[in-house]
Amino acid sequence: MADEFIKGFAALMVGGLGWMTIAGWYRTPSFEGAQLIGELPPAETRTVFDNMAIAMMDVFFWFAVLGCLTFWVLIPLFEEARNYFSERSA
Numbered sequence: 001m002a003d004e005f006i007k008g009f010a011a012l013m014v015g016g017l018g019w020m021t022i023a024g025w026y027r028t029p030s031f032e033g034a035q036l037i038g039e040l041p042p043a044e045t046r047t048v049f050d051n052m053a054i055a056m057m058d059v060f061f062w063f064a065v066l067g068c069l070t071f072w073v074l075i076p077l078f079e080e081a082r083n084y085f086s087e088r089s090a
Contacts, residue, residue, distance in 0.1 A: 001076065008071030015064025022057040026050070 023036040040054060 004071045004075050008068040011067025011071065012064050015060045015062075015067060018060035019057055019064065022053050022060065026054060026057070 020036065026040055027036050027038045028034070029038045041050065046054070
């Protein structure tokens with residue numbers, strides 16, 4: 001179970017730090033402004049690379065959420081269910 005924990009923690013850290021880095025670039029209007037939750041730049045002024053980075057920001061966020069939930073909740077749940085049903089059938 002320790003390996004599932006560290007894999008979930010790694011997914012949370014990689015996804016969280018990736019999201020935080022890109023959000024710091026694109027969602028922070030000024031040093032005193034809203035940090036990491038500001039408005040995105042207008043679509044008319046974005047380049048192709050800006051659009052790719054903004055899309056990657058969403059990918060990092062969902063990787064963090066779904067990655068840690070998978071390794072911390074779903075995999076142990078399936079392992080426990082498999083053990084329960086194998087013991088029950090024996």
